[in-house]
Amino acid sequence: GQQVMQIPQYQHVQEGEDFTTYCNSSTTLSNIQWYKQRPGGHPVFLIQLVKSGEVKKQKRLTFQFGEAKKNSSLHITATQTTDVGTYFCAGPGTASKLTFGTGTRLQVTL
Amino acid sequence: DTAVSQTPKYLVTQMGNDKSIKCEQNLGHDTMYWYKQDSKKFLKIMFSYNNKELIINETVPNRFSPKSPDKAHLNLHINSLELGDSAVYFCASSQGGTARDTQYFGPGTRLTVL
Numbered sequence: 001g002q003q004v005m006q007i008p009q010y011q012h013v014q015e016g017e018d019f020t021t022y023c024n025s026s027t028t029l030s031n032i033q034w035y036k037q038r039p040g041g042h043p044v045f046l047i048q049l050v051k052s053g054e055v056k057k058q059k060r061l062t063f064q065f066g067e068a069k070k071n072s073s074l075h076i077t078a079t080q081t082t083d084v085g086t087y088f089c090a091g092p093g094t095a096s097k098l099t100f101g102t103g104t105r106l107q108v109t110l
Numbered sequence: 111d112t113a114v115s116q117t118p119k120y121l122v123t124q125m126g127n128d129k130s131i132k133c134e135q136n137l138g139h140d141t142m143y144w145y146k147q148d149s150k151k152f153l154k155i156m157f158s159y160n161n162k163e164l165i166i167n168e169t170v171p172n173r174f175s176p177k178s179p180d181k182a183h184l185n186l187h188i189n190s191l192e193l194g195d196s197a198v199y200f201c202a203s204s205q206g207g208t209a210r211d212t213q214y215f216g217p218g219t220r221l222t223v224l
Binding site: 030031033035037041042043044045048050086088090091092093095096097098099100102103105 | 155165166208211213214217218
């Protein structure tokens with residue numbers, strides 16, 4: 001079945017450094033969603049991308065959908081401790097259900 | 111008001127026991143889900159219901175039985191609990207049942223089987 005892989009699995013940065021997580025699919029995606037899960041919390045929707053090459057920004061977060069619609073990235077500029085958590089991408093899988101990626105855990109230290 | 115709520119938040123029980131987790135959403139959504147998140151944080155869908163009808167049933171042991179008395183509620187009953195069932199279980203809801211619909215997650219139920 002369709003798999004959505006994310007890299008890296010884990011990243012530890014100093015506050016103020018940039019961070020990027022990449023999401024790769026084995027099949028073309030009609031859309032991709034991003035979620036954030038704080039430690040001890042639940043996944044919270046961040047954004048959805050649907051167009052090839054689409055770029056969307058939310059303050060320090062930049063989301064990109066690849067031209068071939070098989071990959072996506074989330075870039076955080078100048079990380080803050082509030083960015084700590086696990087970031088998931090999610091795309092349509094078999095039976096049109098949303099399939100979550102493997103997640104990237106971000107740790108930010110002062 | 112909490113949009114998607116689950117009870118209990120924590121559940122500690124012995125192997126072999128039967129337990130239930132309840133979920134309610136007040137968003138007026140048609141679709142509800144159960145996810146299992148293991149210790150490595152992988153989020154795996156277990157079940158999906160649309161307006162009380164079972165839509166998705168992943169390869170989950172039949173010890174797990176979901177029940178949707180109405181479209182605002184989706185409960186999960188687990189029989190004969192095993193050590194491997196220890197995980198965080200998330201309920202979620204969305205307006206439609208497609209992969210374009212935003213999913214709203216409950217706070218999770220941390221199940222520990224001893």
